Amino acid sequence: MxxxxxxxxxxxxxxxxxxxxxxxxxxxxxxxxxxxxxxxxxxGLLAPQSVSFLKEMDLCVPDEVMVEPRVRHIRTMDLGTGRERNYPRNYVNMDxxxxxxxxxxxxxxxxxxxxxxxxxxxxxxxxxxxxxxxxxxxxxxxxxxxxxxxxxxxxxxxxxxxxxxxxxIKHYVSIQERYRLKDDEIFACIFDRETSPSCSWLFTKEDEISFGGAYEPQGARDNFEKQKKKLSDDQGYRLGEVLESSACMIYRPxxxxxxxxxxxxxxxxxxxxxxxxxxxxxxxxxxxxxxxxxxxxxxxxxxxxxxxxxxxxxxxxxxxxxxKRPFMYDQLLRNLVLISGIQAEK
Ligand SMILES: Cc1cc2nc3c(=O)[nH]c(=O)nc-3n(C[C@H](O)[C@H](O)[C@H](O)COP(=O)(O)OP(=O)(O)OC[C@H]3O[C@@H](n4cnc5c(N)ncnc54)[C@H](O)[C@@H]3O)c2cc1C
Missing domain, CATH: 3.50.50.60 (FAD/NAD(P)-binding domain)
Structure with missing residues (x-):
C-alpha cells in the first residue's frame, strides 16, 4: 500500500x-x-433491473452466488387487517x-x-x-x-x-434476523401500521428464513420484537432460535x-x-x-x-x-388494492 x-x-x-x-x-x-x-x-434479492444491468455488462452471476428457492411471487401481508395477496415477481434469490x-x-x-x-x-x-x-x-x-x-x-x-x-434525507433503522426454516418457504412483504411506517419482509434461503424490517430510529428494536410476536401469535409463523442478528441504517429519498x-x-x-x-x-x-x-x-x-x-x-x-408510495403505505389505499386483487395472483 x-x-x-x-x-x-x-x-x-x-x-x-x-x-x-x-x-x-x-x-x-x-x-x-x-x-x-x-x-x-x-x-438478497436481485431485481430484474439488476439482472438486466449485469447482462448488459456481460457479467454472469456465478452459480454458487445463487440460492434456492426461486422467487415466483411475493405475498403482501397487512398485519393490521389480516389481508393477504400473492403478487407474481421474478427476482433472483442470492447469497x-x-x-x-x-x-x-x-x-x-x-x-x-x-x-x-x-x-x-x-x-x-x-x-x-x-x-x-x-x-x-x-x-x-x-x-x-x-x-x-x-x-x-x-x-x-x-x-x-x-x-x-x-x-x-429520511432514514430508518433496519433490523434483520436469521432462523432455521420450520414452515413452508415464503417471500413476503409485511405492513403493520402500529409498529412501522415502512415495511418488513420474510425471505427463505435454502434451509433458513430471514425476518427483517425498516423502523423509525426511536423504539426500533421494540417495534421489531412486537412485529415478530404478531407474526407468531396471529399468523402462526415459527421463527425459533436466532442464528444471526444484524442492523444498519437505510435511506428513504x-x-x-x-x-x-x-x-x-x-x-x-x-x-x-x-x-x-x-x-x-x-x-x-x-x-x-x-x-x-x-x-x-x-x-x-x-x-x-x-x-x-x-x-x-x-x-x-x-x-x-x-x-406509488400511498398505495403501498397508506392503510386504507393498500387495503383497497388488496381487496380489488389488481395485478394479484388468483
Ligand atoms: C435489510 C435490507 C434489505 C435489503 N434488501 C435488498 C434486496 O433484497 N435487494 C436490493 O436490491 N437491495 C436491497 N437493499 C438495499 C441494498 O442493500 C443497498 O441499497 C445497496 O447495498 C447499496 O449498495 P452500496 O454499494 O451503495 O452500499 P453498501 O452495499 O451499503 O456498501 C457500503 C460498504 O461500505 C462499507 N463502509 C461503510 N462505511 C465505511 C467506512 N467508513 N470505511 C470503509 N468502508 C465503509 C460497508 O461496510 C459496506 O461494505 C436492502 C437494504 C437493507 C438495509
Missing amino acids: ESNYDIIVVGAGPASSIFCRYISNRYSVLRLDGSFGREKPCG RKKFDNWLKGLSGDNVVTVPAKAVNIRKGRNQYIVSLKFEDGLQRKVTCRYLVGADGAGSIVRRELFKGRKDA RRRSDFMLGDGTMFLAGEAAGFISPTSFEGISYAMKTGKALAEAFDSEDILSSYGKKVKHLQGDILKKRF
Missing part, C-alpha cells in the same frame, strides 16, 4: 465494485473495505455475501483493496487526507486527489460533504435535494448518494448503475457535470415512485 493515490474509494459494496471495474487504469485507486468480512443486512465478494473480484490491476475503515477525512490544499483504521486497531493516513464515497447509508463521505449543513452527487473532487455513488427505491428498498441496481456512471464520468473534463447527466434519469425514476 502506497501513501498517495489518485482516487480513494470508501466502501466495497456494489457501487464501489462496479466503479472499480470501470474506472480507467490511468488512475491509481485505493479501495477501503470496512466490512471486515461481515455480511450487509439484506434481503449477498458471496455476491459482494464476486463483484469485488472484478476490478482491474490498478485497484488496491485494503480491509480498513475510513475514520476521518480532512481536506488539504489539493488533496484529501484520509485516516484509516484496520480491524486490529492500527491506524495510518493516506492521501488522494479524488475521494469517492460508496459507503452506503450513514456514509462518512456524505457527512463530510454536508459538514455545517443539515442533511435532511423523498425529493431531489436528497441526492448528493459530489462537490469539486469529492463524489458519492450508490445509497450514499441517495439512490435507493423509497418503496421497495431495492438498491443494488442503483448502486451498480451509479458506480458505472461515475467511473465513466472520470473520462471527461468536468466529472461532476458529466456524472449528473448520466444519473439524471435514475433520480427521476426514484422520485416517480413517490406516486
Whole structure:
C-alpha cells in the first residue's frame, strides 16, 4: 500500500465494485473495505433491473452466488387487517455475501483493496487526507486527489460533504434476523401500521428464513420484537432460535435535494448518494448503475457535470415512485388494492 493515490474509494459494496471495474487504469485507486468480512443486512434479492444491468455488462452471476428457492411471487401481508395477496415477481434469490465478494473480484490491476475503515477525512490544499483504521486497531493516513464515497447509508463521505449543513434525507433503522426454516418457504412483504411506517419482509434461503424490517430510529428494536410476536401469535409463523442478528441504517429519498452527487473532487455513488427505491428498498441496481456512471464520468473534463447527466434519469425514476408510495403505505389505499386483487395472483 502506497501513501498517495489518485482516487480513494470508501466502501466495497456494489457501487464501489462496479466503479472499480470501470474506472480507467490511468488512475491509481485505493479501495477501503470496512466490512471486515461481515455480511450487509439484506434481503438478497436481485431485481430484474439488476439482472438486466449485469447482462448488459456481460457479467454472469456465478452459480454458487445463487440460492434456492426461486422467487415466483411475493405475498403482501397487512398485519393490521389480516389481508393477504400473492403478487407474481421474478427476482433472483442470492447469497449477498458471496455476491459482494464476486463483484469485488472484478476490478482491474490498478485497484488496491485494503480491509480498513475510513475514520476521518480532512481536506488539504489539493488533496484529501484520509485516516484509516484496520480491524486490529492500527491506524495510518493516506492521501488522494479524488475521494469517492460508496459507503452506503450513514456514509462518512456524505457527512463530510454536508459538514455545517443539515442533511435532511429520511432514514430508518433496519433490523434483520436469521432462523432455521420450520414452515413452508415464503417471500413476503409485511405492513403493520402500529409498529412501522415502512415495511418488513420474510425471505427463505435454502434451509433458513430471514425476518427483517425498516423502523423509525426511536423504539426500533421494540417495534421489531412486537412485529415478530404478531407474526407468531396471529399468523402462526415459527421463527425459533436466532442464528444471526444484524442492523444498519437505510435511506428513504423523498425529493431531489436528497441526492448528493459530489462537490469539486469529492463524489458519492450508490445509497450514499441517495439512490435507493423509497418503496421497495431495492438498491443494488442503483448502486451498480451509479458506480458505472461515475467511473465513466472520470473520462471527461468536468466529472461532476458529466456524472449528473448520466444519473439524471435514475433520480427521476426514484422520485416517480413517490406516486406509488400511498398505495403501498397508506392503510386504507393498500387495503383497497388488496381487496380489488389488481395485478394479484388468483
Ligand atoms: C435489510 C435490507 C434489505 C435489503 N434488501 C435488498 C434486496 O433484497 N435487494 C436490493 O436490491 N437491495 C436491497 N437493499 C438495499 C441494498 O442493500 C443497498 O441499497 C445497496 O447495498 C447499496 O449498495 P452500496 O454499494 O451503495 O452500499 P453498501 O452495499 O451499503 O456498501 C457500503 C460498504 O461500505 C462499507 N463502509 C461503510 N462505511 C465505511 C467506512 N467508513 N470505511 C470503509 N468502508 C465503509 C460497508 O461496510 C459496506 O461494505 C436492502 C437494504 C437493507 C438495509
